[in-house]
Amino acid sequence: MKIFDYMEKYAYEHLIFFHDATTGLKGITCIHSTKLGPSLGGTRLWNYKNEDEAIEDVLRLAKGMTLKSAAAGLDLGGGKTVLIGDPSEVKSEAYFRAFGRFVETLNGRYITAEDVNTSTADMAHVAKETSHVKGLRDKSGDPSPMTAYGVYQAIRASAFKAFGNNSLKDKRISVQGLGQVGTFLTEFLHKEGAKLIVSDINQSRVDNIVSKYGATAVAIDTIYDQDVDIFAPCGLGAVINDDTINRLKCKVVAGAANNVLKEDVHGEMLKQKGIVYAPDYVANAGGVINITFENENSYDKEAALKATDEIYDRILRIFEVADKENITTHKAAEKMALDRIEKISKIHSIYIKPDFE
Numbered sequence: 001m002k003i004f005d006y007m008e009k010y011a012y013e014h015l016i017f018f019h020d021a022t023t024g025l026k027g028i029t030c031i032h033s034t035k036l037g038p039s040l041g042g043t044r045l046w047n048y049k050n051e052d053e054a055i056e057d058v059l060r061l062a063k064g065m066t067l068k069s070a071a072a073g074l075d076l077g078g079g080k081t082v083l084i085g086d087p088s089e090v091k092s093e094a095y096f097r098a099f100g101r102f103v104e105t106l107n108g109r110y111i112t113a114e115d116v117n118t119s120t121a122d123m124a125h126v127a128k129e130t131s132h133v134k135g136l137r138d139k140s141g142d143p144s145p146m147t148a149y150g151v152y153q154a155i156r157a158s159a160f161k162a163f164g165n166n167s168l169k170d171k172r173i174s175v176q177g178l179g180q181v182g183t184f185l186t187e188f189l190h191k192e193g194a195k196l197i198v199s200d201i202n203q204s205r206v207d208n209i210v211s212k213y214g215a216t217a218v219a220i221d222t223i224y225d226q227d228v229d230i231f232a233p234c235g236l237g238a239v240i241n242d243d244t245i246n247r248l249k250c251k252v253v254a255g256a257a258n259n260v261l262k263e264d265v266h267g268e269m270l271k272q273k274g275i276v277y278a279p280d281y282v283a284n285a286g287g288v289i290n291i292t293f294e295n296e297n298s299y300d301k302e303a304a305l306k307a308t309d310e311i312y313d314r315i316l317r318i319f320e321v322a323d324k325e326n327i328t329t330h331k332a333a334e335k336m337a338l339d340r341i342e343k344i345s346k347i348h349s350i351y352i353k354p355d356f357e
């Protein structure tokens with residue numbers, strides 16, 4: 001990849017490499033955009049095959065955060081960090097404190113949080129060295145319950161579009177992936193009387209949901225073939241692809257998984273099949289919305305829930321724009337997010353004297 005060409009093409013601001021020889025810390029932070037506010041994005045720890053793979057991942061994820069925050073109406077830009085290493089070997093207090101010291105050098109242009117293979121406990125170490133970290137245990141904590149709540153609102157809005165009402169009672173809903181988000185989501189769906197069909201590579205997670213909610217368990221690869229009203233992918237990305245799309249019998253795809261469409265063309269294919277698709281980063285924004293209700297010393301859960309409720313109306317607006325302009329819901333969401341960035345960054349063009357001058 002020609003990095004500068006790529007950064008220019010997609011308007012990236014900053015790509016930073018950092019390391020600490022004592023702890024083995026090796027990472028890359030990408031700040032895609034700070035047009036709407038400080039960039040926010042979690043820290044992913046992954047045993048990347050090589051540095052190029054890590055660079056590609058951090059660039060892609062940071063840009064995704066810009067769109068997610070913009071679409072959610074937040075005053076935040078998009079950023080991300082990837083740490084390169086084997087989670088079972090590298091993690092320690094010193095490792096995360098060394099990372100925290102690096103985050104502090106960015107002086108608030110980047111705010112971090114937990115992500116794949118990092119936890120609220122790890123972020124507590126980061127917080128000893130910087131205040132630019134969110135989702136701490138004694139504040140908003142694990143974002144997954146709020147993410148699941150937002151996905152539940154996206155499913156209700158999508159049901160309204162597909163079936164003419166938002167009731168999920170007796171709707172057959174398949175949930176792929178019963179991790180943090182999938183497990184909370186099944187609770188919301190069960191409470192509303194949905195009939196659950198579930199799969200996970202982890203059998204104990206499946207057994208748990210079957211025994212708690214009377215869900216039907218299906219084999220991993222058969223989840224796409226189920227005769228369901230709604231499919232909620234909550235495991236991996238890229239599951240809507242050439243192999244799966246013609247097997248789907250549902251009328252709605254709405255879930256938590258990031259980058260659920262393998263490519264843009266798969267959004268077009270869903271549209272042609274008459275399947276309502278709730279864009280992933282709009283549906284799964286509850287976690288990032290939640291973080292913004294965390295202040296220096298407090299967290300307002302009621303306000304966070306209310307703001308996450310708005311995902312329902314936001315998804316309906318995206319459907320309206322998509323219909324009006326005859327574009328996919330995926331494109332409509334992107335267009336609305338980019339329009340907001342464009343408009344708000346223009347009002348920021350007037351100089352205002354900062355306090356410290």
Ligand SMILES: NC(=O)c1ccc[n+]([C@@H]2O[C@H](COP(=O)([O-])OP(=O)(O)OC[C@H]3O[C@@H](n4cnc5c(N)ncnc54)[C@H](O)[C@@H]3O)[C@@H](O)[C@H]2O)c1
Pocket residue numbers: 143144145147176177178179180181182199200201202205220234235236237256257258284285287
């Ligand atoms: N946690 C959040 O707040 C949050 C926020 C936004 C987006 N997301 C996205 O939502 C998805 C789920 O997040 P999570 O935090 O629940 O992750 P998780 O790792 O806790 O859960 C993922 C689950 O998917 C299962 N899985 C993996 N491959 C599978 C397969 N082929 N078939 C069925 N199940 C499979 C795993 O065993 C695991 O139980 C991810 O794509 C994540 O990026 C999560």
